[in-house]
Amino acid sequence: MGSTTLHWVRRRAWPLALVTALLIGVGSAGWWATHPDVFDDVGGYGFRSERDSGRTMYFGIVTTSLHDERRDLELRSVRPVVRANTADAELTVYLCEIDPDARFGSVMAQRVPPTKTCSTFEPVTEGTRFLTGKGSPHQQLVLEVRTTRRGVVKVKGAEVSYRDGLRRGTELTGGYLTHRAR
Template sequence: MESTTSHRFRWTAVGLALALGAGGAAWWVTHPDVFGDAGGYSLSTAREEVGTSYYAGLVSPPLDAERRELELRSATPVVAKNTADADLEVYLCEVDPGQGAVGVGSQRTAPTDVCSTFERVTDGTRLVVGGGEPYQELVIRVQAAQPGVVEVRGIELSYRDGLRRGTQVTGGHLTYRAR
């Protein structure tokens, strides 16, 4: 006959194992790791005219990941400094394979010469990660309202990857100067 202590211990162990399993599953669902950390590279502008737009490719999805589609919930620039009272927006560029370009880089006009589609990121925007075509990139638009400096330290992406949901700060750093 089994003792009450042994029976209680077994049920405690089963309960603990279930709790750990549920905790691990919850962590897995809420912590996907698709993108690299922010700050792998930096861009810096010359002094740009107040009121003109400047575009820079800040997030290139990983090419070595399993090819799949993410649903973006939001894309928010991580602003460390904004003395130029600048407006910042994030766009999705689908790089036109016929252009021979590897991405947007940085430029003073909307990169419609490089991008076959170029649209503002909104809740529900689809971003393809992994190698192959189409190749997509997230581009930031900066437009200063007054002379000053804008420092961006990546883009905070909230996204859904199948059942998983995550938020990561990724992409390059940008220092923009307006005169």
């Protein structure tokens, strides 16, 4: 009786172990494909500004370290995470390709379009290519804030959806922003 039971367990155990290993492998591959990690966590830097209503400000909302691995991402969407917008501001995200001869290596917070820092400056649309990490050219996502009345605009980074080769992901990243329109 003991050897019959042992023989049955051996005969049935290997298919069960194979199915378990396959499920773990498929689950791991699914996790890998849908959970890339390209960007730093949201926060870590921020801007405060004040300007008359009806005026525009530009903020470097998402930048990547020049020490990170080089990635060529296809952006699906970039949505600022708005916590307050009592100034009825229009928010537009742009892709800035940093001019290697520019005086500054990134856009921080400024009142004029960053044409002296950016060799190209175009609105982000679905399919926009975003190069991250080390290498040239260096790119950055810039948020344009155009207020229409007095109030406050608070942004807590951006939700970036992208494709990285076979992988797809959505991450919250970027800096904080508090802009007061007077």
